[in-house]
Amino acid sequence: MGAQLSYDIAHLIGATVLMAGFSLLYQRRLFAVLNTFAFQALALAAAAAWQAHIQHAPHLYVTAAIALIFKAVIVPIALHWLVEQLGIHRNVETAMSIGWTMMAGVALVALSILLVLPVTANATALTRESLALAMSVVLLGLLMMITRRNAVTQVVGFMALENGLILAAVSAKGMPLVVEISVAFSVLVAMTLFGIFFFRIRERFDTLDLADLETHRGDRQ
Numbered sequence: 001m002g003a004q005l006s007y008d009i010a011h012l013i014g015a016t017v018l019m020a021g022f023s024l025l026y027q028r029r030l031f032a033v034l035n036t037f038a039f040q041a042l043a044l045a046a047a048a049a050w051q052a053h054i055q056h057a058p059h060l061y062v063t064a065a066i067a068l069i070f071k072a073v074i075v076p077i078a079l080h081w082l083v084e085q086l087g088i089h090r091n092v093e094t095a096m097s098i099g100w101t102m103m104a105g106v107a108l109v110a111l112s113i114l115l116v117l118p119v120t121a122n123a124t125a126l127t128r129e130s131l132a133l134a135m136s137v138v139l140l141g142l143l144m145m146i147t148r149r150n151a152v153t154q155v156v157g158f159m160a161l162e163n164g165l166i167l168a169a170v171s172a173k174g175m176p177l178v179v180e181i182s183v184a185f186s187v188l189v190a191m192t193l194f195g196i197f198f199f200r201i202r203e204r205f206d207t208l209d210l211a212d213l214e215t216h217r218g219d220r221q
Contacts, residue, residue, distance in 0.1 A: 006054045006126075007125070007126050009050060010047070010050055010051065010054065010126055010130065011126075011129060011130075013043060013046050013047045013050055014047055014129070014130055014133040014134075014167065014171075015133065016043040016046075017040055017043045017044055017047060017133065017137055017163065017164075017167055018109070018133050018136055018137055018140075020036055020037075020039055020040035020043055021040065021105075021136070021137045021140035021141065021160060021164075022102065022105055022140065023036045023039075023040075024036050024037060024040070024140070024141075024144055024156065024157070024160055025098070025101050025102060025105050025140065025143065025144055025147070026098060026102065027092060028091060028092050028098070029091065029092065030083055030091070030092055030150070030152065030153065031080070031083070033092060033153055033156055034076050034079050034080055034083075034156065035076070037075075037076060037079075037156050037159065037160060038071075038072050038073070038076040039072075040160060040163055041067055041068070041071035041072035041075075041076075041163065042068065042072045044067045044071065044072075044163050044166060044167060045064045045065070045067040045068035045071075045072060046064070047167055047170060048060050048061075048063040048064035048067055048166070048170045049061060049064035051170045051171060052064065052170075055173055057173070060170055063166070063169075063170055067166065071159065071163070075159065079152060079155070079156070082152065083152060092148065092150065092153055093148070093149040093150055094147055094148060094149065095146070095147045095148070095149055096147050101143065101147050104143055104147075105140050105143055108136065108139040108140060108143060109136040109139075109140075111139070112132050112133075112135040112136040112139060113132050113136075115135070116128065116131050116132040116135050117132060126171075127171055127172065130167070130168070130171035131168055131171055131172070133167065134164050134165070134167040134168035134171060135164065135168070136164070137160065137161075137163060137164030137167055138161050138164035138165060138168075139164075140160065140164075141157050141158065141159075141160035141161025141162070141163070141164060142157070142161055143157075144156070144157030144160060145157035145158060145161070
């Protein structure tokens with residue numbers, strides 16, 4: 001397979017992960033957010049598998065399997081179950097309009113390109129662009145955490161941010177397998193803790209909306 005075709009496919013998969021990040025910002029329904037996150041994790045698994053192929057790094061196939069099983073299947077199913085059990089309001093509450101959020105996302109992607117490309121001038125074109133895409137996904141996940149008021153969507157933003165970190169890790173050669181496995185188990189532990197906290201918060205305050213929680217604390221009238 002030619003180098004140009006390998007580059008084009010890697011670029012296409014990385015761009016798919018990034019577009020899924022924008023789609024997360026656009027979604028207005030909670031279940032649509034969870035389904036989009038599952039799609040982003042699926043694209044991330046494809047990116048890891050493709051990097052394993054072109055880098056001749058078999059351990060990245062393990063990373064792809066972990067992303068597929070944990071992030072594309074187990075975590076979305078667990079979050080669907082939590083939403084059903086807690087009876088959470090299905091609409092996504094945002095701190096700013098979808099239009100302004102999307103514009104902020106475009107600005108963050110431009111910022112990522114301006115920051116990453118100059119400092120990776122000596123790397124290959126594929127590595128430079130993959131790292132720029134990965135940093136964009138990280139910043140879009142951070143933006144989602146800032147602009148969403150519901151605790152579940154903030155958790156999804158955190159995990160989307162972590163998807164960007166994994167995309168950067170698989171794009172850089174030499175990442176030890178133990179690091180990737182530890183990240184996967186950290187996500188699983190974090191998911192369990194989030195679920196416990198959600199039940200406790202819901203039981204005590206009867207809501208997971210951060211604005212209502214601030215009112216209970218007296219931070220907002």
